[in-house]
Amino acid sequence: MSITRRHFLLLMGGSASAVALNSLGGCNVKLPSQKPEFTFQPIKGPIPLLTDGFKPEQQKEQYSTYEVIDDLVLPEGYQYQIIAAWGDKVGDSRFGYNNDYLSLISTGENEGFLSVNFEYISAIPWMQTYEQVIGKPLPFAQVKTALQNNSSGKNEINAFALADNDPIKAQITEICQEALLDQGLGVISVRKTADGRWERTNSPADRRISGISGLNDGKYLKATGPAVAVFRKQQGQGYIDQLGDRIIGTFGNCAGGTTPWGTVLSAEENFQTQVPEAVYPDGTSSDPSKLPFALGDEELYGQGNVFGLAGNKYGWIVEIDPANPNDYGTKHTWLGRYRHEAVGVRVEAGKPLAFYSGCDRRGGHIYKFVSRDKVQDPKNKANSQLLTQGTLYAAKFNSDGTGRWIPLTADTPVDPDLPSNIAGNLILLPKSPQAKTTQKAEGDYLAISKDQEITKYKQKFKNLGDLYSGNTEEKQGAILIDAHYAANAVGATCTGRPEDTEVAANGDLYISFSSGSPDQEGGPDVRVFKGPKGETPYEYGWVMRLTEDSNDPAAVTFRWQMLATGGEPAAGAMGFANPDNLLLDKNGNIWMVTDMSTGKMNQSVKNRTDSNGKAAAISGLFGNNAIWLIPTQGDDAGKAFLFATGPVECEITGPCFTVDEKSMFISIQHPGEANGIRKNQVQESREFLLMTTTGEEFLQTRQVPIGSNWPTKSADAPPKPAVVVVTKTSSS
Structure with a gap:
């Protein structure tokens, strides 16, 4: 459906002022409603908006030309300051690459520990600028040459199997x-x-916890929960690293969450690019050879291969206490292993703790962990122990706006969704323990595309426990390790790509879904994830509100509503594309950043239909990734206002307010990701067929820089990810 402002107000409870929102997913903020500090005049973006101040008849002239700026563009009266950038010193290490989630744990007025996630490296700019930024070379050329001579004909190799004295292995x-x-x-x-x-x-607590922590320094990460029984196996169906419950490093750290007791939760997302994702039915890993090391001009993956990292130890939620310099992180396995994007935290005295998270993949799921025991004091650091016992659930969304939580336990019935209900008509399901043992088919899942195959599957496997092996604790551990595929098997709803999960002060959960397009791994349920006019599949994303029945964090049923839809205003959407991180301020307003794919940003759109007469992809229209504000009260409730646009080819992530909300920390991730250094201030002129807010087509000429020089903005300077803080200027 098209989410109009009137619909938005009705969904927010008849009057937006009746809703109190609070973020536990960004900075540690919980204040009563008051006058907002961040008031602004919206900036002009690349396409006409209902909130841009131009009448439809003015939009053709005002938007006939547009220049993309390689900078963080803010409203008049605002400024930003670089806090830290890639390569800067942090403790005995350095500030990492592609900073993401931010959390400020206050230690006093206007001071505290800023926790920063570092998600991944962008191969093109990282390799291009490494020596210039870090000050030493790496043997990229030598390894590329060796891989080109590889007998397999591919630019990859199982480095783990090479002899330790092999010079290529050392490189x-x-x-x-x-x-x-x-x-x-x-x-x-x-x-x-x-x-x-x-x-x-630069306090003594400043430190890095990296992808190789524990490899050479003994600073291993710890683990809790049922998967520990699998980690401690001495033998099994698959690969075992012989480290027991010790874990080397953390990587793929995307978004996260913050607890009332002062710890930070870091979500391991796309770990499957560095270690094998698939596991055996007993929870043990695929062999490292299943994801070889690969190096090319535009790729660098399989980074865990050479170290023999066990894939089942990645894809978890990591908890750290920023104030404790000796804390290098704990992975809580009751929260499940999948491509975690974020963590929504709900903590209320006298009730079980509830954590919400999404699996950021096409056809992913929404999950909830409920602790076995109840919270006594929300600020007690002992609450971390509540994460060691409980139940993980996956969400089932019904098309009528109701839903239920399905437990991922051995006795849950097998009941997968039908492929005909899923965009792309594909669902991946676990094979039986016997099939994998016999065939040695590591990472082999059943790809089901016909409804009748689901009937046969349900006849063969009755309960989730039939698909996994081990004693009671080991089997539960294996289910949690294989959470995404286990959730597929029990009928959890396949969703658009889940991004952020933010819990409001009244207990409501806000979820952003960045995209509804399918791929070779799956797609969303077309009965739930639709465009403004019922289109399926739909690319441009949604924001959903989920309300637990009886407002109980341990409820097994809920209600849901779509609050906002991405896409063009002329199509009934709000003007943004691909929503990602959400931040709820003290007045209940929704701050949102977008995550358009690098390869789609500012790509020319000359036609709105393809050669088959179908709607063409128009992602390029939306320009650079951006920050938006959606007020939830007053005359502007339900409207989307453009606050900022980011540098070229970047993603803006991790928005985080200070307690007084006079400063906003944000991450600028992967500037220049596709083209690296912008050389000689080069730019291209591209054409875009736009629409006014009333649906009239017109042509825009857009100037697009090729590559980036942010943050220094000096000619030919290397692009670097960095954390900035946004404040009002002294004169505003």
């Missing part, structure tokens, strides 16, 4: 150590000075 090890060092998370201490600027204070 691959050097590259992968540096790549994984730039991933994980970090803690930096910051404070605001008397003149209103922010500075780093």
Whole structure:
């Protein structure tokens, strides 16, 4: 359906002012409603909006030309300051690459520990600029040459199997150590000075927890929950790293969450690019050879291969205490292993704790962990122990706006969705323990595309436990390790790509889904995920509100509603594309960043239909990734206002307010991801067939920089990810 402002107000409870929202997913903020600090005049974006101040008859002239700026563009009266950038010193290490989720744990007025996720390295700019930024070379050319001479004819190799004295293995090890060092998370201490600027204070707690923590320094990560029984196996169906419950590093750290007791949760997302994702029915890993090391001009993956990292130890939620310099992280396995994007935290005295998270893949799921025991004091650090016992559930969304939580336990009936209900008509399901044991088919899942195959599957397997092996604890561990495929098997709803999960002060859960397009791994349920006019599949995303029945965090049923839909205003949408991180301020307003794919941003759109007469992809219209504000009260409730646009080819992530909401920390991730350094200020002129807000077509000429020089913006400077803080200027 088309989400109009009137619909938005009705969905928010008749009057938006009746809803109180609060973010537990960004900074540690919980204040009563008051006058907002961040009021602004919206900036002009690349396409006409209902909130841009131009009448439809003015839009053709105002938007006939547009220049993409390689900078963080803010409203008049606002400024930004670089806090830390890739390569800066952090403790005994360095600030990593592709900073993402941010959380400020206050230690006093206008000071605290800023926790920073480092998600992945962008191969093109990282390799292009590594020596210039870090100050030493890496043997990229030598390894590329060796791989080109590989007998397989591919630019990949199972480096784990090479002899330890092989010089190529040593060179691959050097590259992968540096790549994984730039991933994980970090803690930096910051404070605001008397003149209103922010500075780093370099406290003893400043440190890095990287993708190789524990490899050479003994600073292993720990684990809790049923999967530990699998990690401790001495033998099994698959690969075992012989480290027991010790874990080397963390990587793929995307978004996260913050607890009331002062710890930070970091979500391991796309771990499958560095280690094998698929596991055996007993929860043990596929062999490292299943994801070889690969290096090319535009790719660098399989970074865990050379170290023999066990894939089943990645894809978890990591908890750290930023204030404790000796805490290098704990992976809580009751929260499940999948491509975690974020963590929504609901903590209320006298009730079980509830954590919400989404699996960021096409056809992913929404999950909820409910603790066995109840919270006594929400601020007690002992609450971390509540994460060691409980139940993981996956969401089933019904098309009538109701839903239920399905437990991922051995006795849950097998009941997969029908492929005909899923965009792309594909669902991947676990094979039986016997099939995998006999065939040695590591990573082999059943790809089902016909409804009648589901009937046969249900006849063969009755309960989830029939698909996994081991004693009671080991079998539960295996289910959690294989959570995405287990959720497919029990009928959890396949969704658009789930991004953020934010819990409001009244207990409601807000979920962003960035895209509804399918791929070779699956797609969303077309009965739930539709465009403004009922289109399926639909690319441009949604924001959903989920309300637990009886407002109980342990409820097994819920209600859901779509609050906002991405896409063009002329199509009945709100003007943004691919929503990602959400931040709920003290007045209940929704701040949102977007995550358009790098390869789609600012790509020319000359036709609105393809050669088959179907609607063409128009993602390029929406320009650079951006920050938006959606007020939830007053005359502007339900409208989307453009606050900022990011540098070229970047993603803006991790928005996070200070307690007084006078400063907003944000991450600028992967500027120049597709083209690297912008050389000689080069740009291209591209054409876009736009629509006014009333649906009239017109042509725009857009100037698009090729590559980036942010943050220094000097000619031919290397692009670097960085964390910035946004404040009002002293004169505003």
